[in-house]
Every structure is written in structure tokens, then in C-alpha cells.
Amino acid sequence: MAFAAVRSDQGSMAEINITPLVDVMLVLLVxxxxxxxxxxxxxxxTLPRDTSRPPRPxxxxxxxxAPGDVFRLAGQPVAPARLQALLESQLRDQPGLVLKLAVHPDADYQSATTAMAAANRAGVANISLD
Known part of the structure; x- marks a missing residue:
């Protein structure tokens, strides 16, 4: 029961040499x-424990x-010249202040930039645009 290794009638049979593949895999394994x-x-x-109180909102x-250079801070009308001073006093009383700025669609662009510049000069760090 011997098998013939040479096929004369069908041509030669190509074989893949896997020896280099095995060598590479063994090197990678090592x-x-x-x-x-x-x-x-x-x-x-040893990490410190969190003993602080949860942060206040x-x-x-x-x-x-509003249109016509009308500013309302917390519902009260404010003159543009007094806006910065009022924001500074609010920030002094409440250090973690978040300013929610709502600009009416018909308001001038200059009015909106005046409000943002006054808040920036007053030191307000958190401004929420609405």
C-alpha cells in the first residue's frame, strides 16, 4: 500500500512550506x-477618602x-451702565454664579455683546446662552 508521490499525468502539485511560519510563531510565543x-x-x-459634602447646585x-437696549436681571429692569456693577455684586454674594443669558430674537447684536462684555468684565465665568 504505497502511495505514489509523483503524478506524471496531472503535472506537479504545489505545496506551501509552513516551516518559516512555525518559526515566527515560536519566536513570538517566547x-x-x-x-x-x-x-x-x-x-x-493608600488613597484618601472623600469626606466632603456633596457640591451645592x-x-x-x-x-x-430685549429689543431697544432693555436689560432685565432676575426680572428687574437694569440700565446698561449699571449692569456690570450689579453682576459684580451678585458674584460677590454667590461665587458659583451661572448667568443664563436669554436674547430676544429682535434684539440688536450690539445689545447682546454689551451684556456678554459686562458679564466678562464683572468676572462671571459661567454663562449659559438660552
């Missing part, structure tokens, strides 16, 4: 086996800009 223990860098740390103050 590399991973050597480097895997080195990848474990653990440090014993921010105070939201509404500033409305």
Missing part, C-alpha cells in the same frame, strides 16, 4: 512569555436682553 511578567506594575497606594441668575 517573546510574549518573557515580557508578560514584566508588564505587571502594581503599586500599593449653582445659583442661576437670568439676564434677558
Amino acid at each position: 517573546i510574549f512569555m518573557v515580557t508578560a511578567p514584566l508588564l505587571d506594575h502594581r503599586m500599593d497606594l 449653582p445659583v442661576i441668575v437670568a439676564l434677558e436682553v
Whole structure:
């Protein structure tokens, strides 16, 4: 029961040499086996506990800009010249102040930029555009 290795009537049969593939795989296996223990860098740390109170929700103050240079801070009409001073006093009383700026669609662009510039000069860091 011997098998013939040569086929004379059908031509030669192509074979894939897998020896280089096995060599590469064995080298990679050895590399991973050597480097895997080195990848474990653990440090014993004592982390501080969070003992602080939960943060208070921010105070939201509404500033409305209406057509005709009309400003309303918390529902009260304000002159454009006094807007910065009122915002500074609000910020002094409530340091985490969030200014909610609502601009009417018919208001001038200059009025909206005046309100934002006054808030910036007053030191308001959080402005929410509505």
C-alpha cells in the first residue's frame, strides 16, 4: 500500500512550506512569555477618602436682553451702565454664579455683546446662552 508521490499525468502539485511560519510563531510565543511578567506594575497606594459634602447646585441668575437696549436681571429692569456693577455684586454674594443669558430674537447684536462684555468684565465665568 504505497502511495505514489509523483503524478506524471496531472503535472506537479504545489505545496506551501509552513516551516518559516512555525518559526515566527515560536519566536513570538517566547517573546510574549518573557515580557508578560514584566508588564505587571502594581503599586500599593493608600488613597484618601472623600469626606466632603456633596457640591451645592449653582445659583442661576437670568439676564434677558430685549429689543431697544432693555436689560432685565432676575426680572428687574437694569440700565446698561449699571449692569456690570450689579453682576459684580451678585458674584460677590454667590461665587458659583451661572448667568443664563436669554436674547430676544429682535434684539440688536450690539445689545447682546454689551451684556456678554459686562458679564466678562464683572468676572462671571459661567454663562449659559438660552
